[in-house]
Amino acid sequence: MAPRTRLAKRRDHVLFDAKIKAVHWLKRNKRRIATAFHAVLRERHAVDRHRIVVEWEHAYERVLDATLVHMDEEIWGQTDGRVIELHDRIAEYGVCRVTATLAHEALHNTFLMRRKTRSRRWVFMSCDDEHEAMERLGLC
Numbered sequence: 001m002a003p004r005t006r007l008a009k010r011r012d013h014v015l016f017d018a019k020i021k022a023v024h025w026l027k028r029n030k031r032r033i034a035t036a037f038h039a040v041l042r043e044r045h046a047v048d049r050h051r052i053v054v055e056w057e058h059a060y061e062r063v064l065d066a067t068l069v070h071m072d073e074e075i076w077g078q079t080d081g082r083v084i085e086l087h088d089r090i091a092e093y094g095v096c097r098v099t100a101t102l103a104h105e106a107l108h109n110t111f112l113m114r115r116k117t118r119s120r121r122w123v124f125m126s127c128d129d130e131h132e133a134m135e136r137l138g139l140c
């Protein structure tokens with residue numbers, strides 16, 4: 001295997017730093033985040049607090065497991081709810097950008113609501129609802 005280049009080391013360092021910062025930010029702002037997400041669910045779907053579950057530990061884990069991958073698309077990050085992938089060049093834009101992107105991706109698929117349907121299943125919020133809550137948090 002070829003030796004890691006200085007650039008690769010720098011990227012890994014920035015990513016590591018940003019992961020720690022993103023988890024801290026999520027932990028520090030738990031209440032404020034929950035308030036924003038709850039408000040969107042209440043206003044848009046009349047879902048109240050006791051029908052919402054937040055998987056914080058899952059969010060922290062996904063941040064810590066995030067990887068840099070080569071993407072052709074012009075996006076900084078993506079998640080399928082299990083893993084978070086960041087554009088491999090994002091680290092060049094600094095720790096702040098990476099931290100904000102990790103926090104953003106971590107807040108996807110973290111809030112679940114129980115629907116008032118017959119099955120009463122827990123479902124994730126829609127991407128649009130999640131983005132609305134994130135916008136209220138100043139994350140977008």
Ligand SMILES: [Zn+2]
Pocket residue numbers: 104105108131
């Ligand atoms: Zn998003």
